[in-house]
Amino acid sequence: MSSAMQPLDGDWPGVRLSLDDAVLTVAIDRPGARNALNAATMESLTEIARRIRRSSAFQAVILTGQTDYFSAGVDLQLSSSRNASSASLLELRSAVAAGPDMCQAWEEIEVITIVAIEGFCVGGGFALALACDFRIMAEGAFARLPEVPLGMNMSWRTLPRLTALAGPARAKQVALFGDPVDTARCVAWGLADMACPKGGALAEAQRWAARVAALPPLPARMTKEAVNAAAFANAAAVSFMDRDQYLLASRSEDFREGVSAFLTKRPPEFKGN
Template structure:
């Protein structure tokens, strides 16, 4: 009996194929939006997978039509309306904790992305080692146009993958980056025909599983340490920046404009 794979998960589905584990987001009623329950399950499964020596590769995927609509906006607004800043500050660690848990899995992690991958889902995807995208997939960070900063400790990873200028473009403008642009900029490692991302990710996983596991894990740890050498110093306050931004008039205007499908009118307040 394997407690990880035999456990009853509500918002994710786990399967295993020899030394490869597949984790599928399974909240179809909300387009796999990352609410507290889904994030908690994704964090817990990553923590359980972290040091397993019998799992050599982990695939993270959504559905054939979409990866995830990103962080649940209603949950974010509920946190912003809490009376206690201290409680809100604690609550918004769920996203960073999720990404950290996936970064710390010792096995190689591969995100298979079809359709849209938005906001917090992008932060989760770039916490994996590799990303494979279907040709019609895209990634988008809508936070800044909505009056928020991009948080979840994701900026160092985006800069490491794409460089400063492209990371600024990607984060500031909130525009969709299609699969080909993601490949060119470094956010994706392979683009395949639409609907084939999971099959391609399985090929990546099988390639990894055929390698000697010890040097693979040591290489992953060393490269991540080099790439993130200054990450903590540069991004440790991003949740406090989010708390500030989410209490601004521009944030309220950004959300209202999004819902009313109109351009926002921002004043820096």
């Protein structure tokens, strides 16, 4: 174990780590669950990001998934189990902070972060990818935010990031309709930075990371911080309540109908309840 990796010693459920020179690769590793983000995996990803936030041992970080997919997002059973629990509203409010905390932790990493996306990148997985600096998408991949059609709002403070990248009208399209956005449209809309052949996302991300690692580290970090400050100056003001909105939406009849319709593969019948 290199000295750079020592602060990351320990067990990281749902995640694999590797280091090549000054480039750290973080791979979501729950193949039996299509890389769904359960509580343990989100905790791992959050703590890793916090530990490396200001580390001088790394010059770039790559976030990736499996060779065939990035992540199926958060397991719907996690939301259902929360609603079925006897936890207080205050306890539930704390629990649903896991997703936005994870995304914020990744956004706050000082070095450049690059996401390699193969296959599907859905819901919370896409929210996490949007919190990073660059996204490399393979041909045949797609991103999707299915939350609103399932009867909930898009939370995790994702909407300001989505709007900053794609603009308001396209952000509304992606968030409202929940349709898959393929690689070509993601690049055209600013949601991804490069398309590459299928199976080549990680290798292309490694090439980007090598270019980043060759830069002088101090001005590189300062540039990232300055651009993010300009792009997200009002982000907290417009999204600080989205977890409370999620708590409201996830306790509605429409949410239960949306999830039931999804699981039984039938059209939902929403009533505004």
